[in-house]
Amino acid sequence: MDFIAGAIGGGLSTAVGYPLDTVKVRIQTERHYNGIWHCIQETYRTEKIWGFYKGVSASVLAVSVISSVSFGTYKNFLCTICKLRYGAVDAKPSKLDVSLAGVAAGAARVLLMTPSEVAKVRMQTQRNPHPSTASPQPVSEPKYRGSLHCLKVIAKEEGFGGLYKGCSALLCRDCSSSAIYFLTYSALCDWLKPAGKDKPGLLIVLLSGGFAGVLAWGLATPMDVIKSRMQTDELDQHKYKGLIHCARESVRKEGAKVLFKGLGLNCIRAFPVNMVVFVTYEAVLRVTDHYTNKK
Numbered sequence: 590m591d592f593i594a595g596a597i598g599g600g601l602s603t604a605v606g607y608p609l610d611t612v613k614v615r616i617q618t619e620r621h622y623n624g625i626w627h628c629i630q631e632t633y634r635t636e637k638i639w640g641f642y643k644g645v646s647a648s649v650l651a652v653s654v655i656s657s658v659s660f661g662t663y664k665n666f667l668c669t670i671c672k673l674r675y676g677a678v679d680a681k682p683s684k685l686d687v688s689l690a691g692v693a694a695g696a697a698r699v700l701l702m703t704p705s706e707v708a709k710v711r712m713q714t715q716r717n718p719h720p721s722t723a724s725p726q727p728v729s730e731p732k733y734r735g736s737l738h739c740l741k742v743i744a745k746e747e748g749f750g751g752l753y754k755g756c757s758a759l760l761c762r763d764c765s766s767s768a769i770y771f772l773t774y775s776a777l778c779d780w781l782k783p784a785g786k787d788k789p790g791l792l793i794v795l796l797s798g799g800f801a802g803v804l805a806w807g808l809a810t811p812m813d814v815i816k817s818r819m820q821t822d823e824l825d826q827h828k829y830k831g832l833i834h835c836a837r838e839s840v841r842k843e844g845a846k847v848l849f850k851g852l853g854l855n856c857i858r859a860f861p862v863n864m865v866v867f868v869t870y871e872a873v874l875r876v877t878d879h880y881t882n883k884k
Contacts, residue, residue: 593657597869603652606862608641613851613858614713617817620843625854635716644712647736651705655698660870663694663771687775688768695767699760704752706759708739710820747823755819757832762812770805774798774867794871795864802863806855811848813855815839 612628622628632640667690668678674686682690715733733739743751777797778789789797806813815835822829829835839847 593873597653597873601865601869603649603862604645605865606858607645607648609854609858611641611643611713613854614710614817616854617814617850618710618714618821643715644709644736644739647705648709651702651709655702655705656866658701659694659698659767662697663690663767666690666693684772684776687772691768691771692764694771695763695765696760698767699756699763703754703756703759704740705736706816707743707752707754707820708733708736710817711739711743711823712736714821754822755816758812758816758819758835761832762809762816765812766805766809769808770801770863773804774801777801788871788875791868794868798867799860799864802859802866803856805863806859807852810850810852810855814848814850 612625612632615628615632616622616625622631667682667686670686670690671680671682672678674680712733712735715731733742740752747754774797777800778793781793781797782789815832818839819829819832819835822835829838836848
């Protein structure tokens with residue numbers, strides 16, 4: 590049931606946060622934007638509302654599957670640790686146990702999500718002027734006609750390795766941030782939950798989920814920047830040789846501040862998105878538990 594609850598929460602949260610995710614990716618990978626508001630204005634001026642939702646359908650489906658695997662892996666790994674260390678799956682885990690389960694969840698996510706992340710980033714950074722804003726000159730056909738077409742083109746032009754560009758940065762980002770994510774949520778729920786209560790209330794879940802997302806994304810932003818830049822590096826460009834080279838070149842050309850591009854946007858987006866993730870996850874689990882116990 591953790592897999593199903595995670596899938597529903599992940600899908601809903603992606604739909605909520607996708608427009609800001611598009612803005613974040615563009616700010617991180619392109620140098621001509623003066624800030625968040627300038628990027629929003631320019632995207633809307635040239636591409637209208639659709640510009641913020643490029644690749645959203647495939648992303649919602651992908652994140653639903655990925656979130657399902659993430660929450661399912663976390664819960665099952667945590668139960669396994671508790672069984673091995675304390676002799677019972679329902680024993681109270683330590684902070685280290687929660688962190689290790691979070692790392693496992695992050696690693697599992699990366700194996701599945703890298704191709705969809707590459708397609709999402711390529712779609713989000715592709716320019717398609719809206720017909721009402723296009724010049725009298727004919728508009729060239731976009732390279733990628735959709736997320737699936739994007740994956741097909743990347744596989745054809747760049748090989749299987751092209752689908753896993755930025756995997757090293759994604760692994761660093763998700764293993765560390767996932768550990769912080771689940772640890773923060775668990776710790777806040779325990780801290781805010783009234784004495785004698787088995788489960789946290791709705792408000793506590795909302796706040797804990799929101800703050801867990803903000804902290805995790807705040808720490809993940811430097812690797813998120815590198816990941817996005819590596820994934821937009823197409824075969825004809827080939828600017829970066831790997832994670833270290835990408836980080837070094839980015840800092841050399843734009844200063845250390847480049848690693849924190851989109852930090853504010855990541856944190857703003859993370860709060861509502863992760864409120865939705867955890868409240869949906871907890872709600873689905875509680876509803877199913879309620880009907881299971883009735884039987």
